[in-house]
Amino acid sequence: MSLLLTGIAELTTNDPARAERHTDPGDALLGIVRDAAVVVSAGGVVEWVGPAADAPDADERRDLGGRAVVPGFVDSHTHLVFAGDRSAEFAARMTGTPYDGGGIAVSVAATRGATDDELRRLVGHRVAEMRAQGTTTVEIKSGYGLTLDDELRSLRVAREVTPHTTFLGAHVVPPEFASRRSDYVDLVTGPMLAAVTTAGLAESIDVFCEPRSSHAFDGEESRAVLEAGRAAGLALRVHGNQLGHGPGVQLACELGARSVDHCTYLEPTDVEALVAARGTTVATLLPGVEFSTRSPYPDARALLDAGVDVALASDCNPGTCYSSSIPFAIALAVREMGMTPAEALHAATAASARSLGLERRVAPGLPAELAVLEAPSHLHLAYRAGVPIARALELRAPVGG
Numbered sequence: 001m002s003l004l005l006t007g008i009a010e011l012t013t014n015d016p017a018r019a020e021r022h023t024d025p026g027d028a029l030l031g032i033v034r035d036a037a038v039v040v041s042a043g044g045v046v047e048w049v050g051p052a053a054d055a056p057d058a059d060e061r062r063d064l065g066g067r068a069v070v071p072g073f074v075d076s077h078t079h080l081v082f083a084g085d086r087s088a089e090f091a092a093r094m095t096g097t098p099y100d101g102g103g104i105a106v107s108v109a110a111t112r113g114a115t116d117d118e119l120r121r122l123v124g125h126r127v128a129e130m131r132a133q134g135t136t137t138v139e140i141k142s143g144y145g146l147t148l149d150d151e152l153r154s155l156r157v158a159r160e161v162t163p164h165t166t167f168l169g170a171h172v173v174p175p176e177f178a179s180r181r182s183d184y185v186d187l188v189t190g191p192m193l194a195a196v197t198t199a200g201l202a203e204s205i206d207v208f209c210e211p212r213s214s215h216a217f218d219g220e221e222s223r224a225v226l227e228a229g230r231a232a233g234l235a236l237r238v239h240g241n242q243l244g245h246g247p248g249v250q251l252a253c254e255l256g257a258r259s260v261d262h263c264t265y266l267e268p269t270d271v272e273a274l275v276a277a278r279g280t281t282v283a284t285l286l287p288g289v290e291f292s293t294r295s296p297y298p299d300a301r302a303l304l305d306a307g308v309d310v311a312l313a314s315d316c317n318p319g320t321c322y323s324s325s326i327p328f329a330i331a332l333a334v335r336e337m338g339m340t341p342a343e344a345l346h347a348a349t350a351a352s353a354r355s356l357g358l359e360r361r362v363a364p365g366l367p368a369e370l371a372v373l374e375a376p377s378h379l380h381l382a383y384r385a386g387v388p389i390a391r392a393l394e395l396r397a398p399v400g401g
């Protein structure tokens, strides 16, 4: 049964083929179609996109009542597999205690102590929360297990809800290895990585790379992790330049990582490296982290003007940002980082998809991953900050109820 969606006041397609019809740069970037219709096949694939007046017939029709439709958000950076509660750490931060990554050990202890079913329930709840806010694709990292068995089960639980799983055994050095850092790096790059890849549980590998003084991994350690991951056939992702002017961005660009995430503290040479890596390495900005850690926001405007590929994601995690909301990230990007609403939406869909090796357009032949807004245009995502106007479009359920 094919389905014709009508009553779409504004459709964001992300389709460059539709750009030339627009003089407004935002409308061109988003490939906007006004008074649009979409036909979706029984298998959930887009069959036709265009003005409602030209729409073909379909077996069923659904009128979206003048709402806007956007590509489903792609949350390309999350840490959803964790147990425990760190709200007190957040409260302390708001009165001046800085974030240094030390709290990760608290989540590691709680996660190790949780049963598989508890982790499954927590992850399921978080993914449902995301869908209810318009996210239809999610990447999930391990990184709160930090033993071979606990990393494997974290990835197994993540795999039950998404193919986009990332092995983050190199999140921090766990307490039992505190005086044996290099042994832990050997464990991550040796037995852990081998077990993860043998079981086929990860698409990517990630490392928390920062200056040597932090709880994270320095440039040399990070290089070892990324090179081992690449040799094992995984795509590369990097947590870089979050806490200071670390080597993460340079390393990610040099090694051809799909994404370097955070980019809070950038030197001009980091921006140059990102410009040179355009088309390969996406700079994924996570403004919910700056919000929740009271850090300076990265200058997305300068990155875009320099020609860097910029994506947006939530970084939903118990420490630096327990927000699963992409609309919140979009609102912060517009209010605090100089992005236009169109650039922010593009960054949270097309660009974040690219960082996962995916496409996120609304075009024939592609999956109908859509979000519907309780609003007539995408501008409302930032304009109505804090109001839950976005949700994933369930193709077989009524809209508006």
Ligand code: NIG
Residues within 6 Å of the ligand: 079, 101, 103, 104, 107, 208, 239, 242, 289, 315, 317, 318, 319, 320, 321
């Ligand atoms: O992306 N920076 C490293 N990892 C997470 C935070 C982890 C935590 O504090 O629990 C992040 O910010």
Ligand code: FE
Residues within 6 Å of the ligand: 077, 078, 079, 239, 315, 317
């Ligand atoms: Fe993260």
